[in-house]
Amino acid sequence: MNYLKNLGCALAVAVVSVVTGALPASAQSALDRILSAGKIVIGVQNDVPPYSQIGADNEVEGMDIEIARAIARDLEVDLELVIITGANRIPTLVSNMADMVIATVGITPQRASAVALSDPYTAFxxxxxxxxxxxxxxxxxxxxxxxxxxxxxxxxxxxxxxxxxxxxxxxxxxxxxxxxxxxxxxxxxxxxxxxxxxxxxxxxxxxxxxxxxxxxxFAAIAVRQSDADLLQWVNTWIFFNRHNGYLASLHKKWLGIDLPPLD
Missing domain, CATH: 3.40.190.10 (Periplasmic binding protein-like II)
Structure with a gap:
């Protein structure tokens, strides 16, 4: 009886080993990867004033730039800005050159088929x-x-x-x-x-x-379609800052307008 019991346990262990060995190791999520690295890479433009422009100190500035810096600050990670053009906003994401793109990306069905688009943070x-x-x-x-x-x-x-x-x-x-x-x-x-x-x-x-x-x-922040956890965090960030007045203050500061209706 003990022999049969031990044999059964051995077979069970072998089956579990085979099954778990056949499963791929769970990939690190985008948000975990950013937090572990202590850095986020964000694609921005530098030629769409007042959303993005070269300032008097020859550094990029604007509403989109300030949002990028605020996101890095709230994630408590360093920020690396990658300067992109309007034409390569989507390619920058799908080629893994940035974690997200903040560059007045208009919300369209065509773009949503290539990347994940957040809730709108501005409209124009x-x-x-x-x-x-x-x-x-x-x-x-x-x-x-x-x-x-x-x-x-x-x-x-x-x-x-x-x-x-x-x-x-x-x-x-x-x-x-x-x-x-x-x-x-x-x-x-x-x-x-x-x-x-x-x-x-x-x-x-x-x-x-x-x-x-x-x-x-309406304009969104874009992330890769596979980065669902990062998209959820971005949507939470937009919701929080819509309702605490921060996005409204950025619109006043950079655009000179009230925050447009985003619903």
Whole structure:
């Protein structure tokens, strides 16, 4: 009887060993990895004022930058900023070059199929902007006009679809689009309302004016789809800072507006 009992125990141990050995070791979650490393890598732009821009000290600053620093502070980890362009925001994430991207990433179904998007932390109208001598008050007026857009952005998608008869010229980053506008290589471009206000102030000689609202969008913080725990933490951070007034204070400081409705 003891022999049979011992044999049964040995077989049980062998079965457990085989089963557990066949299972992959549980991968470390994104949040655990960041906390263990003591550092988070966040992709940001430096050419979308006042969300991101180069300041007087030649360092990047803006609302998105301040949010990145606050997230690192609240996680109690060091922050490494990776400067990216509008076109490579999603590739930066899927190629594991950053843990998250904070760069006014507009919420769309197409982007949600590639990365995980947080609850919105801001919202804005996208505006067609151009010199005052360019007649353009609706999409109907874009036929034959030269419109410069940043490749791979939401405005590239939406404006291109709604202005099929325009001459669409695509550039690799926002700074190049602005340069094309400043040198009159294009008739108009599309940026967020607060960015347009900054451009009008920066280039008074161009006599820029808002032509019409292209569309409205909500912006999210983006993480990899597999990083569900990090997404949950980010959503909690946004909820907490929406209701304690911190996000509202950032909108006042950087954009000069009240926090828009995000529901």
């Amino acid at each position: 109208s996208m505006v067609l902007v151009g010199p005052s001598d360019v007649e353009m008050s609706s999409y109907d007026d874009t036929a034959g006009k030269v419109i410069g857009l940043t490749r791979g952005t939401m405005q590239d998608d939406i404006v291109s679809r709604n202005a099929p008869d325009a001459d669409i010229r695509r550039y690799d980053d926002d700074a190049t689009v602005v340069q094309a506008l400043a040198t009159r290589q294009i008739d108009a471009t599309a940026f967020g309302n607060t960015v347009v206000a900054s451009l009008m102030q920066k280039f008074p000689n161009l006599e820029l004016e808002r032509k019409f609202d292209a569309y409205s969008t």
